[in-house]
Amino acid sequence: MQKSLIPDINPDPTDSEEIRRRGLIRILALGLLVLSLLALMTIIVFLFIYPEQWHDKEILLAIVSSIAATITSVVIYQINKYSSKTASLLLLLLFVTASIFSDTPEQLADGRSLFIFTIPIAISSLLLFPLASFIFAALSSIIIVFLAHSVPTTPNPVAIVGFFMLAIVSWLSASSLDRALRELRVINANLDQVVIERTQALAESLSRERIEAGRNQAILNCIADGVVVFDRKWNAILANPALKGMLDLPIELIVNKNFRDLIEHPRLSPRSRGLLYAMMEHDTQPPSFRVEWGRKTLSISAAQVYDHSKDGDTNLGTVTVFRDFTREAEVERLKSTFVAIVSHELRTPLNAILGYAEMFKESVYGPMNQKQVNMAERIMKNTQRLLGLINDLLDQAQMEAGKLTIQMAPMKPAELLENVHSVLDQSVQEKGLRLTSEIEDNLPEVINGDSARLQQILVNLVNNGVKFTDHGVLHVRLFCPYSGRWGIEVSDTGRGIPESELPYIFDTFRQVDGAATRVHGGFGLGLSIVKQLVNLMNGEVKVKSKVDRGSTFTVTLPLTVPEADMEKRRML
Ligand code: ADP
Numbered sequence: 001m002q003k004s005l006i007p008d009i010n011p012d013p014t015d016s017e018e019i020r021r022r023g024l025i026r027i028l029a030l031g032l033l034v035l036s037l038l039a040l041m042t043i044i045v046f047l048f049i050y051p052e053q054w055h056d057k058e059i060l061l062a063i064v065s066s067i068a069a070t071i072t073s074v075v076i077y078q079i080n081k082y083s084s085k086t087a088s089l090l091l092l093l094l095f096v097t098a099s100i101f102s103d104t105p106e107q108l109a110d111g112r113s114l115f116i117f118t119i120p121i122a123i124s125s126l127l128l129f130p131l132a133s134f135i136f137a138a139l140s141s142i143i144i145v146f147l148a149h150s151v152p153t154t155p156n157p158v159a160i161v162g163f164f165m166l167a168i169v170s171w172l173s174a175s176s177l178d179r180a181l182r183e184l185r186v187i188n189a190n191l192d193q194v195v196i197e198r199t200q201a202l203a204e205s206l207s208r209e210r211i212e213a214g215r216n217q218a219i220l221n222c223i224a225d226g227v228v229v230f231d232r233k234w235n236a237i238l239a240n241p242a243l244k245g246m247l248d249l250p251i252e253l254i255v256n257k258n259f260r261d262l263i264e265h266p267r268l269s270p271r272s273r274g275l276l277y278a279m280m281e282h283d284t285q286p287p288s289f290r291v292e293w294g295r296k297t298l299s300i301s302a303a304q305v306y307d308h309s310k311d312g313d314t315n316l317g318t319v320t321v322f323r324d325f326t327r328e329a330e331v332e333r334l335k336s337t338f339v340a341i342v343s344h345e346l347r348t349p350l351n352a353i354l355g356y357a358e359m360f361k362e363s364v365y366g367p368m369n370q371k372q373v374n375m376a377e378r379i380m381k382n383t384q385r386l387l388g389l390i391n392d393l394l395d396q397a398q399m400e401a402g403k404l405t406i407q408m409a410p411m412k413p414a415e416l417l418e419n420v421h422s423v424l425d426q427s428v429q430e431k432g433l434r435l436t437s438e439i440e441d442n443l444p445e446v447i448n449g450d451s452a453r454l455q456q457i458l459v460n461l462v463n464n465g466v467k468f469t470d471h472g473v474l475h476v477r478l479f480c481p482y483s484g485r486w487g488i489e490v491s492d493t494g495r496g497i498p499e500s501e502l503p504y505i506f507d508t509f510r511q512v513d514g515a516a517t518r519v520h521g522g523f524g525l526g527l528s529i530v531k532q533l534v535n536l537m538n539g540e541v542k543v544k545s546k547v548d549r550g551s552t553f554t555v556t557l558p559l560t561v562p563e564a565d566m567e568k569r570r571m572l
Pocket of ligand 1: 464465468492494495496497505510511512523524525526527528551
């Protein structure tokens with residue numbers, strides 16, 4: 001609509017008033033041209049039918065008027081290209097002049113054609129300026145008076161008053177239109193300003209983002225570790241060159257591919273495949289773990305990325321960092337093999353020492369006095385302690401090498417308690433402590449579990465309780481927290497563990513106070529073994545502790561009951 005009003009040549013394209021007027025004149029000039037051509041055609045057709053009318057004065061007048069109107073409309077159309085105001089004035093004068101010759105003076109002064117004069121009055125305020133309608137009302141009134149005088153007759157006073165009334169109406173509407181247009185122009189200008197400002201701000205933030213992205217890419221390219229960024233659907237959106245070298249794969253096989261494609265790659269070992277699928281499916285922050293990629297060992301850690309800016313946290317995807325761990329893994333493997341061999345080699349002579357010391361104590365090689373018996377007992381105790389440490393080292397080495405497996409079989413939880421009493425009651429009594437235990441009624445009598453490893457967990461925890469408690473009670477409780485889980489809880493009233501140490505207490509070779517623990521023996525492997533065993537059993541271990549008040553270790557494990565016992569329980 002707006003476009004059709006735009007003139008071909010525009011001296012001042014910013015003057016929208018000029019544009020509006022020019023468009024209006026163009027429409028009127030074209031309208032006039034069409035009308036005059038139609039009139040000319042009608043007359044020609046009429047003369048074809050009635051050729052005798054050729055000499056009729058009125059017909060001649062009509063032909064001349066139509067031709068004049070045609071030429072004038074073309075002239076106005078052309079002038080309009082250069083000055084819309086001149087074209088407007090010409091058009092209005094054409095209307096007035098045409099009006100004078102459009103009918104007989106009687107009809108124009110006081111008859112059917114009086115209304116013709118209203119046209120220039122109505123449109124003049126739109127084409128020139130609001131007050132122009134009064135000028136044309138006055139001009140039309142003068143013409144009517146002259147025409148009436150020429151006939152002669154009296155001019156129509158009602159028509160003259162009507163002209164001025166019409167002039168008032170068109171003046172009012174033109175000025176309010178003018179005001180509305182001016183306001184609209186101000187609004188448009190403000191709107192344009194806002195659009196310009198927004199566009200500038202957007203352009204600035206885009207270029208800032210581009211700079212930031214470039215910087216991030218440069219940092220990413222320099223990192224020696226392989227980095228892949230996945231979106232929420234695990235499609236890789238970014239990967240750095242280090243990853244390409246690490247996986248020995250072209251970057252096109254990584255970026256824009258789903259993580260599943262990488263997981264299904266034949267170079268990945270089946271066990272690693274399972275770990276990576278588990279990482280994808282875990283909602284929680286996945287831990288770091290190792291995978292086998294061909295001959296390489298890669299350490300992978302993943303972190304989910306959240307957008308904290310919006311309401312609530314929106315998960316944006318996952319950043320995964322790959323580290324080549326091949327050398328470290330090899331060193332670890334060698335270390336574990338070495339420890340396993342050494343421990344194994346040490347155990348044989350130690351068992352022999354233990355056996356001989358026992359035989360001495362039992363006077364197998366002749367009578368012994370009390371002092372010799374005491375010495376033999378001390379040899380036995382220290383050898384047992386040494387054997388305990390070596391067993392721990394061996395377990396740790398086996399677990400690191402992934403060789404330790406859990407053997408599930410039906411077992412009675414009550415037997416765990418009986419065994420722990422038989423193993424530790426003596427040392428408990430020697431320290432003047434008390435060891436109590438209980439089994440909650442809802443725990444099944446027989447469950448599936450690795451009784452030897454469970455025993456090891458329980459003895460480790462209770463033994464620590466004995467070591468780090470000087471007064472009070474040690475309590476062991478076997479319980480069912482909720483269906484499908486069972487638990488072992490060991491609590492003591494000992495010295496407790498400082499809060500700052502709690503996060504590290506299960507780390508290998510970690511001791512709260514090296515000097516103090518040395519008095520009690522041990523070298524920080526007990527809890528680490530407990531945690532690894534519990535993990536192998538798909539359970540978890542937690543600790544609550546207060547300095548000088550005591551500690552509570554809680555192990556929770558999946559609960560399954562042997563099929564035969566299930567039947568029995570169902571029947572009860
Ligand atoms: P250790 O062979 O030294 O006992 P552990 O791994 O069993 O090694 O325990 C690690 C450290 O945790 C201990 O050295 C001790 O400082 C602390 N600890 C473990 N159990 C207890 C407990 N029941 N009370 C207080 N401290 C404990």
